[in-house]
Amino acid sequence: xxxxxxxxxxxxxxxxxxxxxxxxxxxxxxxxxxxxxxxxxxxxxxxxxxxxxxxxxxxxxxxxxxxxxxxxxxxxxxxxxxxxxxxxxxxxxxxxxxxxxxxxxxxxxxxxxxxxxxxxxxxxxxxxxxxxxxxxxxxxxxxxxxxxxxxxxxxxxxxxxxxxxxxxxxxxxxxxxxxxxxxxxxxxxxxxxxxxxxxxxxxxxxxxxxxxxxxxxxxxxxxxxxxxxxxxxxxxxxxxxxxxxxxxxxxxxxxxxxxxxxxxxxxxxxxxxxxxxxxxxxxxxxxxxxxxxxxxxxxxxxxxxxxxxxxxxxxxxxxxxxxxxxxxxxxxxxxxxxxxxxxxxxxxxxxxxxxxxxxxxxxxxxxxxxxxxxxxxxxxxxxxxxxxxxxxxxxxxxxxxxxxxxxxxxxxxxxxxxxxxxxxxxxxxxxxxxxxxxxxxxxxxxxxxxxxxxxxxxxxxxxxxxxxxxxxxxxxxxxxxxxxxxxxxxxxxxxxx
Amino acid sequence: xxxxxxxxxxxxxxxxxxxxxxxxxxxxxxxxxxxxxxxxxxxxxxxxxxxxxxxxxxxxxxxxxxxxxxxxxxxxxxxxxxxxxxxxxxxxxxxxxxxxxxxxxxxxxxxxxxxxxxxxxxxxxxxxxxxxxxxxxxxxxxxxxxxxxxxxxxxxxxxxxxxxxxxxxxxxxxxxxxxxxxxxxxxxxxxxxxxxxxxxxxxxxxxxxxxxxxxxxxxxxxxxxxxxxxxxxxxxxxxxxxxxxxxxxxxxxxxxxxxxxxxxxxxxxxxxxxxxxxxxxxxxxxxxxxxxxxxxxxxxxxxxxxxxxxxxxxxxxxxxxxxxxxxxxxxxxxxxxxxxxxxxxxxxxxxxxxxxxxxxxxxxxxxxxxxxxxxxxxxxxxxxxxxxxxxxxxxxxxxxxxxxxxxxxxxxxxxxxxxxxxxxxxxxxxxxxxxxxxxxxxxxxxxxx
Numbered sequence: 024x025x026x027x028x029x030x031x032x033x034x035x036x037x038x039x040x041x042x043x044x045x046x047x048x049x050x051x052x053x054x055x056x057x058x059x060x061x062x063x064x065x066x067x068x069x070x071x072x073x074x075x076x077x078x079x080x081x082x083x084x085x086x087x088x089x090x091x092x093x094x095x096x097x098x099x100x101x102x103x104x105x106x107x108x109x110x111x112x113x114x115x116x117x118x119x120x121x122x123x124x125x126x127x128x129x130x131x132x133x134x135x136x137x138x139x140x141x142x143x144x145x146x147x148x149x150x151x152x153x154x155x156x157x158x159x160x161x162x163x164x165x166x167x168x169x170x171x172x173x174x175x176x177x178x179x180x181x182x183x184x185x186x187x188x189x190x191x192x193x194x195x196x197x198x199x200x201x202x203x204x205x206x207x208x209x210x211x212x213x214x215x216x217x218x219x220x221x222x223x224x225x226x227x228x229x230x231x232x233x234x235x236x237x238x239x240x241x242x243x244x245x246x247x248x249x250x251x252x253x254x255x256x257x258x259x260x261x262x263x264x265x266x267x268x269x270x271x272x273x274x275x276x277x278x279x280x281x282x283x284x285x286x287x288x289x290x291x292x293x294x295x296x297x298x299x300x301x302x303x304x305x306x307x308x309x310x311x312x313x314x315x316x317x318x319x320x321x322x323x324x325x326x327x328x329x330x331x332x333x334x335x336x337x338x339x340x341x342x343x344x345x346x347x348x349x350x351x352x353x354x355x356x357x358x359x360x361x362x363x364x365x366x367x368x369x370x371x372x373x374x375x376x377x378x379x380x381x382x383x384x385x386x387x388x389x390x391x392x393x394x395x396x397x398x399x400x401x402x403x404x405x406x407x408x409x410x411x412x413x414x415x416x417x418x419x420x421x422x423x424x425x426x427x428x429x430x431x432x433x434x435x436x437x438x439x440x441x442x443x444x445x446x447x448x449x450x451x452x453x454x455x456x457x458x459x460x461x462x463x464x465x466x467x468x469x470x471x472x473x474x475x476x477x478x479x480x481x482x483x484x485x486x487x488x489x490x491x492x493x494x495x496x497x498x499x500x501x502x503x504x505x506x507x508x509x510x511x512x513x514x515x516x517x518x519x520x
Numbered sequence: 521x522x523x524x525x526x527x528x529x530x531x532x533x534x535x536x537x538x539x540x541x542x543x544x545x546x547x548x549x550x551x552x553x554x555x556x557x558x559x560x561x562x563x564x565x566x567x568x569x570x571x572x573x574x575x576x577x578x579x580x581x582x583x584x585x586x587x588x589x590x591x592x593x594x595x596x597x598x599x600x601x602x603x604x605x606x607x608x609x610x611x612x613x614x615x616x617x618x619x620x621x622x623x624x625x626x627x628x629x630x631x632x633x634x635x636x637x638x639x640x641x642x643x644x645x646x647x648x649x650x651x652x653x654x655x656x657x658x659x660x661x662x663x664x665x666x667x668x669x670x671x672x673x674x675x676x677x678x679x680x681x682x683x684x685x686x687x688x689x690x691x692x693x694x695x696x697x698x699x700x701x702x703x704x705x706x707x708x709x710x711x712x713x714x715x716x717x718x719x720x721x722x723x724x725x726x727x728x729x730x731x732x733x734x735x736x737x738x739x740x741x742x743x744x745x746x747x748x749x750x751x752x753x754x755x756x757x758x759x760x761x762x763x764x765x766x767x768x769x770x771x772x773x774x775x776x777x778x779x780x781x782x783x784x785x786x787x788x789x790x791x792x793x794x795x796x797x798x799x800x801x802x803x804x805x806x807x808x809x810x811x812x813x814x815x816x817x818x819x820x821x822x823x824x825x826x827x828x829x830x831x832x833x834x835x836x837x838x839x840x841x842x843x844x845x846x847x848x849x850x851x852x853x854x855x856x857x858x859x860x861x862x863x864x865x866x867x868x869x870x871x872x873x874x875x876x877x878x879x880x881x882x883x884x885x886x887x888x889x890x891x892x893x894x895x896x897x898x899x900x901x902x903x904x905x906x907x908x909x910x911x912x913x914x915x916x917x918x919x920x921x922x923x924x925x926x927x928x929x930x931x932x933x934x935x936x937x938x939x940x941x942x943x944x945x946x947x948x949x950x951x952x953x954x955x956x957x958x959x960x961x962x963x964x965x966x967x968x969x
Contacts, residue, residue: 038631040631040634040635040638041635041861042635042638048866049864050862050863050864050866050867051602051604051861051862051863051864051867052602052862052863052867052871054867054870054871054874054951055874057870057873057874057877058877058881060873060876060877060880061880064876064879064880064883064898064899065736065765065766065876065898065899065900066735066736066737066738066766066897066898066899067737067738067898068736068737068738068739068740068766068767068772069765069766069767070763070764070765070766070767070768070869071767073865073866073868073869074642074643074763074764074768074865074868074869075642075865076639076642076643076860076861076863076864076865076868077861077864077865078864078865078866078867079861079862079864081602081604081862084604084858084861084862085604085607085608087861088608088611088614088632088854088858089608089611091627091628091631091632092608092611092613092614092628093613093628094613094625094626094627094628094631095613095614095617095625095626095627095628095629096613096617096622096625096626097612097613097614097615097616097617098612098616098617099612099613099615099616100612100613100616103618105618108618110616110618111523112523113615113616114523116568116571116572118610118615119572120571120572120575120579121789122606123575123576123579124579124584124586125576125578125579125580125581125582125584126575126578126579126582126789126790127787127788127789128584128585128586128598128787128788129582129584129585129788129789129790130585130590130592130596130598130788130790130791130926131596131788131790131791131792132592132594132595132596132791132929132933133583133585133592133921133926134917134918134921134926136918136921137582137583137921137926138582138583138790139581139582140577140578140579140580140581140582141578141582141790143578143581144578151562154560154562155560155562166654166655166658166792166793167654167845167846167847168846168847169834169844169845169846169847170654170658170844170845172844173844177692177695177696180696201834201835201846202833202834202835202836202837202838202841202846203834203835203844203846205834205838205839206834206837206838206839206841206843206844207844208839209839209840209841209844210665210693210697210843210844211696211697212696212697212698214839215838215839252549253547253549253550255549255551257551257554258551258553258554281550283556283559283560284547284550284555284556285547285550285554285555285556286554286556289553289554290551290554304523306615306616306851307616307617307618307619307850308614308615308617308849308850308851308852308854309614309617309618309619309620309626309628309629309632309633309850309851309854310618310619310620310629310651310811310847310848310849310850311652311654311793311847311848311849311850311851311852312654312793312847312849312850312851312852313847314793328692329688343933344936352692352695353688353689353691353692353695354657354685354688354689354692355658355689355692356654356655356657356658356685356689356792356794357595357655357656357657357658357683357685357686357689357780357791357794358595358596358655358685358790358791358792358794359790359791359792360791360792361792361793362789362790362791362792362793363789363790363792363793364792364793365792366575370571370575373563373566373570373571373574374522374523374565374566374567374568374571375521375523375565376562376563376564376565376566377559377560377561377562377563377564378559378564378565379521379523379524379564379565380559381556381558381559381560382521382524383521383523383524385543386524386526386531388543388546388547389526389531389534389535389538389543389546390526390534392534392538392540392546393534393537393538395538396537396538396539397537408538409538409540409545409546409547409548409549411549432622433624436622436624436625441618441622441625442622447835461523461524461526462523462524462525463525464525464526464530465525465526465530465533465534492819494624494625497624497625497627498624498627499623499624499627499818499822499824500624500818500819500820501624501818501819502623502624502816502817502818502824502825502826503816503817503818503819504816504826504828506816506817507814507815507816507826507828508814508828508829508831511805511812511814511828511829512814512815512816513634513637513648513649513805513812513813513814513815513828514634514637514638514641514647514648514649515634515635515638
């Protein structure tokens with residue numbers, strides 16, 4: 024390959040950092056000349072000199088970010104079968120309504136009578152979440168799934184404290200759980216006790232019962248679990264947990280599999296967060312923002328953190344402080360929750376309706392089972408079907424091939440796909456976790472299945488070198504993560520520094 | 521069902537391949553008692569037109585800021601956002617990408633975050649910044665935890681000039697831990713003595729600059745004292761545009777700097793989502809929560825970016841992680857970064873000047889209202905005013921809202937149990953406020969007070 028002066032070849036684009044594009048004296052925002060002002064009011068620490076940021080014009084800025092975007096793979100680009108992440112289509116109507124000035128250009132601290140429509144958005148979404156799960160209460164403010172886990176555990180901790188059971192400090196967490204589960208428990212001052220799984224990928228009920236005791240505060244269980252399986256004994260699990268005086272937290276990351284088909288309340292769950300950016304199709308945005316409202320059972324309803332919306336004599340009312348009968352455990356973030364995400368999720372929910380949401384979970388499960396059935400003879404399926412919303416494979420099919428799960432994932436990139444989740448859950452070796460979601464067509468899945476079969480055959484036929492050198496068609500080939508961690512370069516610095 | 525591509529014949533063909541009679545069959549692991557036989561009794565699906573109509577109706581029930589002289593701040597600020605910001609945010613490759621776990625197909629997000637980290641480090645005067653947190657309040661709570669971890673001490677002192685939502689979030693976060701938060705009473709005059717409170721038990725002091733009631737402080741003496749006793753100084757900035765005109769926390773000796781980044785690129789959105797900025801010194805980088813992007817090279821030796829130092833994080837370290845956070849605020853960070861790139865070094869300074877000028881103009885005009893006095897000695901674009909001993913700021917705000925004027929936030933909304941704060945109103949002015957806005961506010965205040 025000959026090198027061009029710019030490094031660019033057709034749409035193979037090289038893009039410098041903004042700091043390297045600095046064009047001193049340019050600007051992309053025409054601000055008026057300020058009137059002379061009174062430095063006296065600034066106190067005794069005015070800044071000396073300007074901040075070291077680059078100057079660019081608008082055309083340069085637009086081109087820079089457009090070119091960066093072209094190095095990214097999104098759902099709009101193609102199939103994104105990332106297990107545990109529910110990468111479904113993000114409807115554009117949601118983006119449109121979120122930009123209505125009556126919803127976007129609104130301050131959270133305006134007098135409440137001037138924001139009744141915004142409170143109605145929060146209240147309507149809360150109503151849907153409660154109805155879909157059958158749960159009586161919901162904390163709307165958590166900003167993400169992990170934040171919702173922490174919120175639910177805080178409510179559990181507060182409830183124990185209220186009952187004089189503050190000595191309950193142990194939380195049981197299956198080995199297949201997301202890392203956020205134990206981390207959230209630790210942040211509430213709990214210790215974490217892992218529970219093993221059975222051969223069939225479900226929680227070992229006998230082992231769980233053996234671990235229960237007077238010092239157990241809660242069980243955290245993901246259902247459907249991270250192996251893509253429904254916990255068949257969940258009702259017995261809930262009974263055992265409650266029988267021991269503990270609460271049952273459910274990680275709702277995989278709620279997409281059961282919306283409109285299973286009422287969470289009927290399973291005996293006390294708290295569950297819902298990832299609006301997964302189940303209710305709000306954009307992942309390259310990693311946030313999401314939202315993690317947490318539904319709560321009657322036993323935990325009084326502990327909902329502030330703020331929350333109630334129906335009052337003058338319309339909807341946002342409760343921001345203490346109130347008779349309520350025992351909020353505190354506040355989890357600034358203001359009233361991820362409002363912009365609420366608007367988008369509600370737009371999706373109203374578009375889908377009760378019938379559409381049920382159809383979506385049905386299609387999500389159907390698509391995952393179709394992948395499982397179509398690939399189980401070529402890859403190694405970790406568990407017997409049926410699966411729920413995602414299909415789990417491990418690396419037995421790569422045994423002695425010299426190809427690892429990572430190599431296999433990187434080869435999928437050259438075939439035009441975002442890889443599946445790799446090496447998670449930890450309960451199987453070299454996991455490959457695929458979640459197609461309901462928004463992929465049969466044609467897309469058929470093409471994907473053909474490609475994966477082809478890659479599996481190639482790996483088994485001894486083409487390890489080809490896998491090791493993948494990806495070859497990306498803006499960058501494999502990146503050196505060891506180098507990045509060993510000598511961290513975490514910001515741009517001018518050469519002189 | 522416009523978002524669902526499967527047809528009935530697709531579904532039948534797929535069920536044949538699976539060897540199942542029906543989709544219900546695939547749910548056989550669900551206990552029969554928990555299965556729903558049909559859709560829940562909730563409204564059915566609707567077309568775009570109907571949904572849009574529903575949101576237009578709800579939006580119409582709000583008084584949007586653009587329709588009123590507007591002076592509310594208190595942690596969320598109304599600034600003008602250049603048109604290009606939102607246009608670029610809407611590019612599907614940014615909007616619909618996931619966390620950049622596969623760096624070869626996420627160099628766009630990774631390079632953007634590396635630039636963002638560099639910008640945050642530059643404006644805060646710190647060595648290093650992470651790829652963002654949920655919001656300013658949660659970032660502040662994380663800073664408190666991090667400071668306790670570094671100092672191996674448990675006492676966190678929160679200044680009375682810290683936004684009450686932030687103080688509550690810190691208190692809640694520490695509630696069931698070995699750590700404790702000592703939150704000082706509200707400080708409308710900016711006169712509190714932090715110096716006398718710091719001792720060898722102190723893990724960190726958290727101060728807000730500019731303060732919740734407006735005061736801008738030179739933090740160097742406090743930083744020096746903290747360092748003398750082995751405590752850390754955490755500086756929180758709720759209005760990052762102020763950093764164009766005020767000495768950076770890093771230059772004043774802060775050990776951790778957290779900000780709410782909403783002011784740049786994001787709009788108000790009824791207060792969420794926010795954007796938490798988090799910056800610290802190099803020596804503490806491995807104690808930092810959240811994601812970090814680092815520079816590296818690919819196998820061909822070309823510069824590229826990856827997520828790095830992830831052994832701090834929950835997916836590796838589980839219960840021993842620095843935090844349970846498993847995301848950042850990617851799209852908000854992008855908005856912030858694009859806006860800051862458009863401003864550049866000179867525009868960032870000028871924007872700050874325009875904000876400060878607007879606030880000084882407002883102060884001048886308020887002198888015409890009898891009985892009103894500005895409380896803090898110094899401010900940037902926001903200050904608390906006292907409306908007179910018998911005044912009720914909440915009632916005044918309410919009365920002005922009826923006239924279509926959004927006149928700041930009454931302190932009593934945050935501090936209902938403090939009678940002495942009943943007459944206090946917190947007002948902000950930004951580059952978006954016109955002379956006419958201010959005149960309308962002043963005229964209405966004259967009538968109401």
